[in-house]
Amino acid sequence: MVSEQWRACLLPHESSVQDAIRCLDKSGLQIAMVVDAGDRLLGTVTDGDIRRGLLRGVQLADPVAPIVHGDPLVVPPSLEQDMVLQLMQANKIHQLPIVDEGRRVVGLYVWDELQASPSARPNTMVVMAGGKGTRLRPHTENCPKPLLPVGGKPMLEHIIQRASGEGFRHFVLAIHYLGHMIEEYFGDGSRWNVRIDYLRENAPLGTGGALSLLSPRPEHPFLVTNGDVLTDVRYSEILDFHERQGAAATMAVRSHEWQHPFGVVKTRGMEIIGFEEKPIYRSHVNAGIYVIEPRALDALETHQHCDMPTLFERLQAGSDRTIVYPMHEPWLDVGRPADLEQARNNHEPA
Structure with missing residues (x-):
């Protein structure tokens, strides 16, 4: 079956990288087909092409x-x-352009649409849902942060439904503050046709420390996400990216720009060697989503506090490969009342 939305994937060759991202977002088919004025195919752009470009410094x-x-x-x-x-x-591809004898685009095959439903994945998804959410008080005085409603349902429900739609069937929720409320709401997950287990922290252990409680240890690479991160990223693509790279751990990151409010004077001793007028500094920031190999859990001690950057540092010290997955999708860390209001404004009730 040819995708009905294939025309939304056509991208004029003179477009920018930002235009390509908009094209990907608009079609939802994870590919942009770059064409000339006669709709002849010149090439394609995928999320992976954009992410590799961002890592090379493409703006x-x-x-x-x-x-x-x-x-x-x-x-x-x-x-x-x-x-x-x-x-x-x-060829392990999810999109396949259809072209005529003149190389004009006449359609697009999409793997997900050719399949009746996404195949169940053997990978576990761990969701960190134990924080106290102190910055969100008074909203969190009697409600754990992951249960705060956004678009008519808890934030955590958005995460589980999005992941289950991509084939994830087993979830482990790490709970602490008001954890009984999360257990009462989600139960064993049967209402969402998934299986839900729980990690119960007696004291906050950090993201890495909570993973030390996983029992039994996952047999496959597993996804980890903070329970207050709302994003349009495809969890399955992060996992596929990780597995292709053969790393011990992958961290999703977002590009962050900060403009200095003043002109910067460059000096060497007392000598002025240059000026920069309100320079822009670019860096990658942690997006709170990870893929971890089971063997990486050897770097943890049971019931000992460990945050995720520390786990990555331990893996690096042991000569294990750790990598980043650059994101461009909409992303929101709901940590403050203003973030919660923004999340609610961005989601219509289901």
């Missing part, structure tokens, strides 16, 4: 051309669907 306002994959796999309209599925599976 959102830059032309899209340097990050375009110029020789994508394509198929003719006459190819039978079972052959399309075999081709996509063999």
Whole structure:
């Protein structure tokens, strides 16, 4: 079945990287097909192309051309669907442009749409839901932060439903403050056709420390997310990215820009060697979403406090590879009343 939304994936070749991101967001099909004025295919852009570009220093306002994959796999309209599925599976791709003899785009095959439903993943998703949410008081005086309603349902429910829609079937909720309320609401997860287990912290252990309580230890790489992070990122793509890289741990990061409010004077001793007028500094910040290999848990001590950056540092000290997954999707850490108001304004009631 050809996707009905394929035209929304067409991107003029003179577009910017930001235009490509808007195209990906608008279509929701995870690919932009770069075309000339006659809709002839010049190349494709995916999330992965954009993320690799961001890591190289490409800016959102830059032309899209340097990050375009110029020789994508394509198929003719006459190819039978079972052959399309075999081709996509063999090449591990989720989108496949359809072009005619003149290389004009006439459609798009999307793996998720060719399949009846996403395959169940063996990977566990751990959600950190034990914090006291002190910055959100008085909202959290009688309600744990993950249960605060956004769009007519708890934040934590948004996370579970989004992940279950991508094939995740097993969730572990790390709870502490008012944890009984979270257990009462979610139970065993059967209402969402998933399985939910619980890690009960007697005292706050940090994100890494809570993982030391996992029993039994996961057999596959597992996803970890803070229970107050709302995002449009695809959890399955972070996991796939991690597995392709062969790292011990992956941290999702967001690009953060800060502009100095003053002109900066560069000096060497007493000598002035240059000026920068209100320079902009760019860095990557932790987005609160991770993929962890089971073997990484060896770096933890049971019931000992450990935050996630410390776990990553321990892995690095042991010569394990740790990597970042650059995000561009909408993301919100609901830590303050203003964040909660923004989240509620961004979500219509279900």
